[in-house]
Amino acid sequence: MKIEKLPKTIESVYVRRYRVVASQEQIEHHAQNMRTQKQLWNFGNKYLEKTYGRKHLNRPYPNNKKQKNYVINAIKTMFINEKHNLNRWNAKIVGLHSQGANEFLKTLLINFGEYRKSLYRASKMTAQEKLDYLNNVYGNNSQRRSWYQKGSLNYLHLHNSFMTVSLPNNNQVEVVSNHHIKIQDYGELQVVENISNLRNSTIVITKLKRKNNGQFELQLVFKRQIVRVEPTTKVAGDWNMTNNKVFHTSNDEEIYISNNVVTKADTLERQINDMKSKRDRSVWLGVNSRRIARMNDKIKYLNIKRENVLDEHYKQLAHILMDDYDVVVIEDLNSMNMRTKKRRTRNINHKLAMIKPHRMTKFIEMLANSTGKTLIKVDAYKTSQVEYGTAHEEKHDTSIREWVSTFTDKLINRDLNASWNILAWGLNPEHHIKLKDYPHLKASSLVTIN
Incomplete structure (x- = not known):
């Protein structure tokens, strides 16, 4: 559509x-x-x-x-x-x-x-x-x-x-x-x-x-x-996990999670883990003892406090992404399909605990719906691998942020290139590279629009 x-x-x-x-x-x-x-x-x-x-x-x-x-x-x-x-x-x-x-x-x-x-x-x-x-x-x-x-x-x-x-x-x-x-x-x-x-x-x-x-x-x-706001200005955001960067936009803007928020969330997480460790070491206490109940209440309180700190910042980040645009295109992701099973990705999984794509997307959706702006979620298939404007694919390790294209000899910025693909495929899903690999799919199935 x-x-x-x-x-x-x-x-x-x-x-x-x-x-x-x-x-x-x-x-x-x-x-x-x-x-x-x-x-x-x-x-x-x-x-x-x-x-x-x-x-x-x-x-x-x-x-x-x-x-x-x-x-x-x-x-x-x-x-x-x-x-x-x-x-x-x-x-x-x-x-x-x-x-x-x-x-x-x-x-x-x-x-x-x-x-x-x-x-x-x-x-x-x-x-x-x-x-x-x-x-x-x-x-x-x-x-x-x-x-x-x-x-x-x-x-x-x-x-x-x-x-x-x-x-x-x-x-x-x-x-x-x-x-x-x-x-x-x-x-x-x-x-x-x-x-x-x-x-x-x-x-x-x-x-x-x-x-x-x-x-x-x-x-x-x-x-x-x-x-609905007239769709005039458009932007796409590529989810990111590098150095607390949340989005890299198609206009080459970078949106970061605040260092202060990271510090607060990490401090609360350490307090939660310390309290869990203290509870688990108290093996002489019964499951229904008052001390265990108090520790569980404290853990619950700290978890809620940490969530509130992150949620308030997610709302601010949603405004930074959306306030200047009428149409916003993002990848349709959640935390589960961004994780991998390999042990070497523990640091990535820690960042996902800090930056929750599913939760962040909810705030972006709420802001879009309450302000009349258009939000498009597009299938994330090969957004980082396909060179924008071509059908050429190059797969690089996530640690490599730039490379020279073997097809056009251009310097490719991983995040910026991905955001351009996200914008192009979100607005015109019939051009999505996934249709080349899976021709039985319908273009409309690759996007979700509010």
Whole structure:
């Protein structure tokens, strides 16, 4: 799709959180919801493994709304028939609203779909590679799990459970007063904050979460339409891992993560590791002892603090990348597919802990959607290997940042060349080099546009 023909508006989705004063009845109702969700997760996970697991990788996985609804309804029907001997969903007997079950199973389908991608890649391993993985030859499988368990979804046992129930609006959400809101299945909730400003807002999903401290939190998912900015100025950014550089743009701009932020994050990480080491050495303490609980709380607090430090800086970096442009093109990456299995990349993996492409991309997406700017994510296939403007490929070690082309005799800057390819292929995916190697692919499958 040409950017000139994109929809005139962009859908912006965002979340706001409010503290809830829950009644005893609502607390008990939420606990019942969590028990049912735990059962439904294990049941649905087992069904998906049998239907779309390692023995059925050639079976098409549901990827549109109609197909997903079919699978969700099938799981629900079998669940109530097997667990409660029902032919029709009854929320009072099952312990979960039907709409809540739908939202819950949508999440399960998404998560299983991600696992299935890992499963498909693992299925291509040779018999020897599978055996080496099982025997932990390369130190990447300390639990000695089988190849088909890489990235698999865990079954919930004992006290493991979910904390949140999600319910769609269905015209049931109503702001009753400054501190009371009515939501589906729970009736009126009392919130601490003043919510009078939400009366005319479009709330699409409500989420009620029980936090670890026993307090409840109401998460409201809002949706609004933003007018798309005329796509005039364009830029691409190449993800980078060299010397704390996050992006190298097609305009030869370099965006770095702040040294102060790196220092703060490293300090917090050392504190976290020291606290973990202290906890692990305290072998004489019981798992449920107060001292262990205090250490776990401290570790959790430091992790949250570190995440907040990085998140705030990610937001600033997103503005630096996007503020001066109407269209931004980046590679469609996450931390997992930037890591390698070799031990020599430990320093790269440490930088990925500092610069999380998936998390950073979320902030870029949120900024693009809230400001009406166009964000294009393009397949990262060979962006650094192909010389811009040609089909010539040269593969160099990542430590080599510049080289002289054997095709044109030009001096090639690895990052700048990659950003030019990202921009060109993002705007015109039909020119993407991947179509040369995989001609059966559709050009539209190589880009994602907000």
